[in-house]
Structures are given as C-alpha cells and as structure tokens.
Amino acid sequence: MEQVIIVGAGPVGLWLAAELRLGGVEVTVLEARGERDPHSKALTVHPRTLEVLALRGVVDRFLAEGRRIPNGHFGGLDERLDFAALNTPFPFTLALPQARTEELLEEHARAEGARVRRGHRVVGITQDVDGVTVRAEGPHGTYHLHAAYAIGCDGTRSTVREAAGIDFPGTDATTWGWLGDVVLDEPPHGHVLNASGPHGGLMVVPLPGGIHRVVGGDPEGNHTGRPGQLTLDELRAKVVRITGSDFGMRDPMWLSRFGNATRQASHYRAGRVLLAGDAAHMHFPTGGVGMNVGIQDATNLGWKLAATVRGTAPDGLLDSYHAERHPVGAELLLSTRAQTALMNSYTPETAALRTLLGRLIATVPAFSLELAGRLSALSVAYPASEGHPLTGRRAPDLALDGTGLFALLRPGRHVLLDLTGLEVLQSPCHRATLTERPAEWSDVRAALVRPDGHVAWASNEPDDEALDKQAREAVAGTPR
Incomplete structure (x- = not known):
C-alpha cells in the first residue's frame, strides 16, 4: 500500500x-502526459515563492537561470509596483518559463526520493475509512494503487476533484485574452512593455532563446463563446491596433487564448482526498500568481499531511489546511476579478479608473506597498484566535548570529527560537540574538516557527519562568 499518491506532475x-x-x-x-509540456503557461515566480524555495535550500538554481524584474503590475497598469520596499531577500519577480521551473522541481523531487510516473492517466478514485484506491491507465494497461491519501494537483479539470464529489462553484468565461510566444526583430526597449488604450491592452516580456511573449486582451474578446484558434496574422493585427507596431513579429512558437472563468473548490479536503493548485482554484491569469499560490498551497499541506501519515499530528492539523488556504484562494479570486475588470474593459470610465489607481501607485507609497504585499503573497497571514500579533504571519529571514532563519528551516521541522540571549528556554531550540531586528519583532523574546515559515507562537513575556512554560506548551502541540 502506498502512503500518498499525487495526481499531476506540474509545479504544485x-x-x-x-x-x-x-x-x-x-x-x-502519476502524470498523464508522457512528456513535459513544452509550452509555459506561467512565467513569473513571485517573492514569497522564492522564499519558499529558499526555505528548502534550492532557490539558487532558479535565481541563476531566471531574469530578475524589480517590480510587478496590478491589472496591467502602466505604473509598476516597486518591490524594493518589500522586506524580503528577493525584492523582485523572477521571469522563468514554467517548463524549466517544472524540470528543476522534478529534479528536486526525485533527489528527495519521490517516484514520478509519466504516461499514467488517473481515471477514477474511490475511498473508504482506511484509504484510497486509484485506478490508472499506464503503458501496460489499467491497474489499481491503494494509498492512505490521494492529492489532486491535476488542474482545473481535475479528475480527482470530480471523483471526490467536491463542488467547484463559480462563473464561466465572459472575456478572452490571447498570447503568443514569438520572435520580435524590433522588440520594445526595457524589461517589460505595458500598453493600453481604447483598442485593448498588452504586455511584452522577453523569454530565453530570443523569444518574446506578447499577452493581452481587446474588446473583441468580450463574449461568452470560446473563440477559434489564434493565428499569427490575428495576433499581429491586435498588437498593431494597440501599439502602432508589430515589433517585427514572426515565427510563432505558441499561440493560445485563455478565458476568465473563475471557480474555487468548496472544500480542499474530502476525507482522504485533498486538492491543491489549479484543482482547487481557477481564474484569469493576471499578475502571474496562479502557479505561485499553488506552490504555497503545497508548502502549507506538505508538513501537515506528512505528520498525519506518520501518526504524529495533533487533532485537527490536516483540517487546518482548508481553514488556512481556502481564504487565500478566495482572496486570489477577488484580486484577479478586480484586475480583469481593469484589463478587459475599455470604456472611458475604466480609463479614468486606471488613471486614478496609477496615480495612487505612483504617489502614495503605502498604497503601492499594500498592493505589492498582496501580489507577492508576503502579506498572507493565517488566522490566530489569540496570542502575539505575529502568530500566523510569515516570518522574514531573520538574521540570527551569522545564519538566517530560512537556513534553519531547511529540514522541514518546527524551529524554536530563544531570542533572550540568556538561555532561558529549556526545550531544544536555537539560541541567538537578532543582529537586525525588524520593528514587529522588537519585543519578541521567543518564537516557534512552522516548517512553512509562518509563526506558530511568539511571546514577549518578561518573566523567564513563565516564558519557558509557554514555550513548552507551544512545542507540545507540534508534530514530532
């Protein structure tokens, strides 16, 4: 009997x-495709995802190959969000094609000992109180696997979600965008081009290998029926109408359309079946956040499910995956819907709204920082019923006497920090002083950080004996 079966070998x-x-x-x-998809739906790795990669010590390979872009966009506005103000070692987005991201992640998964079977399509799942039975079709015919848990990471048309009977409510597409990965003989200057007007809006992003991605929308896309296949001549005409130039467009590598259908699974868990990534939420791909939120889903779920399978999880730990990540998915849908309205409406009123929001981004640093925190996912905080204000929030890469917090989290275990400088805590912990103390950590004497980098417990208790007692109680509630 398997312990866990994951359906889908995408990034999540x-x-x-x-x-x-x-x-x-x-x-x-188990992955239905025999070979990795050469087309890259996702290009953007956001700061929080880079932090997650750093938590496991694998971020350097991504940084070595990706192109750093020091800002992001909200709704395709011309005024970019400056990520330099974000409290992170990675104040930028990383442009890296999804195909290469998947290749790096697969190397990492295999190095950790995961078995990845390509060309194995899951066609059914049943479950009972003892486990899950997965029916799959492989190169040698149909077979069954039995596991303690099954996870659907198999996209918006998830077989796992449907088999588990999990509802996927939402709205169908009412507008369609387009993209082309093409050669541009006369590309625009700069890292990224944003252009918008009454004829539509687009973005041009350089890719490796002398290719550019041209992605955008226009008034012709505002209808419910799915358009036909995008052609190079159609793409060229759209780009010329919006920008006045086709930038020497030729030799398309990939032409595609995408809609704004927006849905979210009603539950991320049904018994021994769970969902993550696009199987749990679908949306218009504005801001390049989808893959990132999915990887962050997996980071939240991984340590909780592992502890559950080992039999060391406290009561309710696995259920907290839905409780924490479903609201994040709902916020994702809210944000992408708002951005879609900005990007795919071309009325004078929408133009005025774009101008107003652009001015706020350019002139009100707090507004720009708030949007940047949301887009980058650095502002994600999980609900905490009581305790220190840091509880549930992401911990930054605290500088701890020559090392960083992220390095301490690489084994994937909780880390207890004694920041008193007096060796007050008796539980196994990392004793250090903060060489650089962020303002929100100014009074913290001890903290317990989860494997996913969020604060499980923190305290500024001045009494040493009481602080040690609190720490023992906090540690007692964690998986062994």
Whole structure:
C-alpha cells in the first residue's frame, strides 16, 4: 500500500512530492502526459515563492537561470509596483518559463526520493475509512494503487476533484485574452512593455532563446463563446491596433487564448482526498500568481499531511489546511476579478479608473506597498484566535548570529527560537540574538516557527519562568 499518491506532475504536484519526502513519507506522482509540456503557461515566480524555495535550500538554481524584474503590475497598469520596499531577500519577480521551473522541481523531487510516473492517466478514485484506491491507465494497461491519501494537483479539470464529489462553484468565461510566444526583430526597449488604450491592452516580456511573449486582451474578446484558434496574422493585427507596431513579429512558437472563468473548490479536503493548485482554484491569469499560490498551497499541506501519515499530528492539523488556504484562494479570486475588470474593459470610465489607481501607485507609497504585499503573497497571514500579533504571519529571514532563519528551516521541522540571549528556554531550540531586528519583532523574546515559515507562537513575556512554560506548551502541540 502506498502512503500518498499525487495526481499531476506540474509545479504544485512536484513541490508537494518533495515536501512529503522531506517529512519521511513515501510518495508516487502519476502524470498523464508522457512528456513535459513544452509550452509555459506561467512565467513569473513571485517573492514569497522564492522564499519558499529558499526555505528548502534550492532557490539558487532558479535565481541563476531566471531574469530578475524589480517590480510587478496590478491589472496591467502602466505604473509598476516597486518591490524594493518589500522586506524580503528577493525584492523582485523572477521571469522563468514554467517548463524549466517544472524540470528543476522534478529534479528536486526525485533527489528527495519521490517516484514520478509519466504516461499514467488517473481515471477514477474511490475511498473508504482506511484509504484510497486509484485506478490508472499506464503503458501496460489499467491497474489499481491503494494509498492512505490521494492529492489532486491535476488542474482545473481535475479528475480527482470530480471523483471526490467536491463542488467547484463559480462563473464561466465572459472575456478572452490571447498570447503568443514569438520572435520580435524590433522588440520594445526595457524589461517589460505595458500598453493600453481604447483598442485593448498588452504586455511584452522577453523569454530565453530570443523569444518574446506578447499577452493581452481587446474588446473583441468580450463574449461568452470560446473563440477559434489564434493565428499569427490575428495576433499581429491586435498588437498593431494597440501599439502602432508589430515589433517585427514572426515565427510563432505558441499561440493560445485563455478565458476568465473563475471557480474555487468548496472544500480542499474530502476525507482522504485533498486538492491543491489549479484543482482547487481557477481564474484569469493576471499578475502571474496562479502557479505561485499553488506552490504555497503545497508548502502549507506538505508538513501537515506528512505528520498525519506518520501518526504524529495533533487533532485537527490536516483540517487546518482548508481553514488556512481556502481564504487565500478566495482572496486570489477577488484580486484577479478586480484586475480583469481593469484589463478587459475599455470604456472611458475604466480609463479614468486606471488613471486614478496609477496615480495612487505612483504617489502614495503605502498604497503601492499594500498592493505589492498582496501580489507577492508576503502579506498572507493565517488566522490566530489569540496570542502575539505575529502568530500566523510569515516570518522574514531573520538574521540570527551569522545564519538566517530560512537556513534553519531547511529540514522541514518546527524551529524554536530563544531570542533572550540568556538561555532561558529549556526545550531544544536555537539560541541567538537578532543582529537586525525588524520593528514587529522588537519585543519578541521567543518564537516557534512552522516548517512553512509562518509563526506558530511568539511571546514577549518578561518573566523567564513563565516564558519557558509557554514555550513548552507551544512545542507540545507540534508534530514530532
């Protein structure tokens, strides 16, 4: 009997597989495609995802290959969000094609001991109180696998979600965008081009290998029926109408359309079946956030499911995955819907709204920082019923006497920090002083940080004996 089966070897499934292996769990990934998709739906790796990669010590390979862009956009506005003000080691987005991201993540998952089977399509799942039975079709015919848990990371048309009977309510597409990966003989200057007007809006982003991605929308896309296949001549005409130039467009590598259908799974867990990534939420791909939120889903789920399989999880730990990540998914849908309205409406009123929001971004630093924190996912905080204000929030890479917090989290275990400088805590902990103390950490004497980098407990208790008692109680509630 398998311990965990993951359906889908995209970025989310591969990252989850590595996280489960880090937690000591046997995992098999089943992927319907025989070969990796050469087309890259996602290009952008956001700051929080880079932090997540750093938590496991694998970020350097991504940084070495990706192109750093020091800002992001909200709704395609011309005024960019400056990420330099964000409290992170990675104040930028990283442009890296999804195909290469998947390749790096698969290497990581396999190195951790995950089994990845390509060309194995899951066609059915049943479950009972003891486990899950997965029916799959592979190169040698149909077979069954039995596991303790199954995870659907198999996209918006998830077989796992449907088999588990999880509802996927939302709205159908009412507008359609387009993209082309093409050669541009006369590309625009700068890292990224944003252009918008009454004829539509677009973005031009350089890719490796002398290719540019041209992505955008126009008034012709505002209808409910799916358009036909995009052609190079159609793409060229759209770009010329919006910008006045086709930038020497030729030799398309990929032409595609995408809609704004928006849905979210009603539950991320049904018994022994769970969902992550696009299987749990679908939306218009504005801001390049989808893959990032999915990887962050997997980071939240991985250590919780591993502890559950090991039998060391406290009551309710696995249920907290839905409780924490479903609201994040709902916020994602709210944000992408708002941005879609900005990007795919071309009335004078929308133009005025774009101008107003652009001015606020350019002139009100707090407004720009708030949007940047939301887009980058650095502002994500999980609900905490009581305790220190840091509880549930993401911990930055605290500078701890020559090391950083992220390095301490690489084994995928909780880290207890004694920041008193007096060796007050008696539980196994990392004793250090903060060489640089962020304002929100100014009074913290001890903290417990979860494997996913969020604060499980923190205290500024001045009494040493009481502080040690609080720490013991906090540690007692964590998986062994």
